[in-house]
Amino acid sequence: MRAVVLHEVGGPENLRVENVPDPVPMPGEVVVRLRAAALNHRDVWIRKGQYAGIVLPAILGSDGAGEVIAGDAAWLGRDVAINASIDWGDDPRCFGNKFRILGMPDAGTYAECIKIPSAQVHPKPGSWTWHEAAALPLAGLTAYRAVVTRAQVQAGESVVVTGIGGGVSQFAMQIAKARGARVFVTSGSDDKIARAVQLGATAGVNYKSDGWVKQLASLTGGGPEVIIDSVGGPTMNSAVELCRPGGRIVTYGATTGTTQNLEVRRVFWKQLSLLGTTMGTPGEFAEMLALYTSAGLRPVVDRVFPLAEAAAAHRHMEQAGQFGKIVLSDS
Ligand SMILES: NC(=O)c1ccc[n+]([C@@H]2O[C@H](COP(=O)([O-])OP(=O)(O)OC[C@H]3O[C@@H](n4cnc5c(N)ncnc54)[C@H](OP(=O)(O)O)[C@@H]3O)[C@@H](O)[C@H]2O)c1
Structure with a gap:
């Protein structure tokens, strides 16, 4: 599959499209064919080398939405949005020591496909576009x-x-x-x-x-x-x-x-x-999604860039050019 890979911290030009091996799901995981990803400022901090615990090479990207194409049978064929808040732990007041945010060190959503624990996927709100579904999760x-x-x-x-x-x-x-x-x-x-x-x-x-x-x-x-x-x-x-x-x-x-x-x-x-505050629990994610669908709220999508133009999308974010979410999508 194609993915945007960061080998060295630095300018946006360091985000390069490459061919990487297709993800293979382990038990309890799904593979999602991503139709859209979204940027978060975290991606810019990591790319610039201003984030704790950077491990390279990395596929950045915490937000994504797409179709489940392999893995956990209960999710096969379903349209999903991905919750980037992984392994929060037992205490709702603060995450535990296994907590991490999708997209470095775990391979993220600037890619054609991603493998992720099935507990991280949620049904995509039916009438939403892929761009909207990818825009919502982390933010x-x-x-x-x-x-x-x-x-x-x-x-x-x-x-x-x-x-x-x-x-x-x-x-x-x-x-x-x-x-x-x-x-x-x-x-x-x-x-x-x-x-x-x-x-x-x-x-x-x-x-x-x-x-x-x-x-x-x-x-x-x-x-x-x-x-x-x-x-x-x-x-x-x-x-x-x-x-x-x-x-x-x-x-x-x-x-x-x-x-x-x-x-x-x-x-x-x-x-x-x-x-x-930082991120949130699985319960808060479910409540947030329920609020968005029951109250008829929709994310504001600022601009959509093709996956291959991730560097341009990063420049746009660094210049605070956006009003709302910046999305990467070839759809
Ligand atoms: N703790 C967490 O869980 C968590 C989660 C998400 C994000 N974050 C952090 O929260 C921040 C925002 O993230 P984001 O993804 O929403 O970023 P973003 O989309 O890039 O938004 C950043 C916004 O900050 C505003 N800004 C910049 N300089 C400012 C200033 N001097 N005074 C007032 N506003 C200023 C700009 O607003 P205008 O364009 O309106 O001027 C800009 O659009 C980042 O630092 C990110 O790392 C933390």
């Missing part, structure tokens, strides 16, 4: 645990989601809206803010403008109850400043790096809860 799961399990967002609360162009951010907005919250967003692009408002956000501010924290404090009537953030860096102190006393800040990423000099005095004086 949808991360957003679901952030908004539902960790922040426990309630109807009527105001929620700020930072960097709304991002894949996870858009799912967080959709899930918070589905729970009856008012959602405010930030973005480096006025156009993306306008598109988020079209999708149901109440309002947004451009984080490149002076005074964006004050603007959001005013729009939310004194700060939101909840902030969902993946930007990290200086934005975390802005979140601590903005959040309403007694509020919750959920962090799942650090796109701009770690936060220097966290304003801990503000955290304790304002009685804030700072909540970390």
Whole structure:
């Protein structure tokens, strides 16, 4: 089969299409003929060498959807989406020591086929396109645990989601809206803010403008109850400043790096809860998928690149060009 293989960390040009052996399933596994894969920022971190425990060569890609063509008879012939959160373990509060995310070291979804434990596949929502089904899993799961399990967002609360162009951010907005919250967003692009408002956000501010924290404090009537953030860096102190006393800040990423000099005095004086989250349990994945189908939500697909153009797709993500998920597909 054809796959995009990374032999050396570096620029996007290091993502090269090669012929590799077809996967052969072991008992309890399936082989999925992939019709679409989706990018996550994790793929960019690994490709650049900025991720822990990199093992090369690697086939990147955590998200995928396709047809089961071999392995576990119960799944043969079925259309599925893949849950990238593998071997979470017994404790719903945090994963155990066997936990891993699909796509390095396990061979990932930038390929024509993948072999995966059958516990990781779920029926593809019937009316969804392959592109939509591949777009949802990793980012949808991360957003679901952030908004539902960790922040426990309630109807009527105001929620700020930072960097709304991002894949996870858009799912967080959709899930918070589905729970009856008012959602405010930030973005480096006025156009993306306008598109988020079209999708149901109440309002947004451009984080490149002076005074964006004050603007959001005013729009939310004194700060939101909840902030969902993946930007990290200086934005975390802005979140601590903005959040309403007694509020919750959920962090799942650090796109701009770690936060220097966290304003801990503000955290304790304002009685804030700072909540970390990563991926989610098998139960949360099933709940997330059920919410998406029962509430009629659909992932926002930004652009589709052929598998052979994975490098161009990575450049697009690095430039924060996207609004929603970037997909690789030859279908
Ligand atoms: N812990 C987990 O389980 C988990 C899961 C998924 C992702 N992550 C992490 O979460 C982050 C986002 O992942 P993703 O896949 O959703 O990435 P993505 O689709 O590439 O989105 C990144 C977004 O971050 C925003 N951004 C960049 N610089 C910013 C700044 N200075 N201020 C505010 N926003 C800024 C941009 O939003 P605009 O385009 O709107 O400006 C950009 O679109 C990554 O760091 C990733 O590693 C963690």
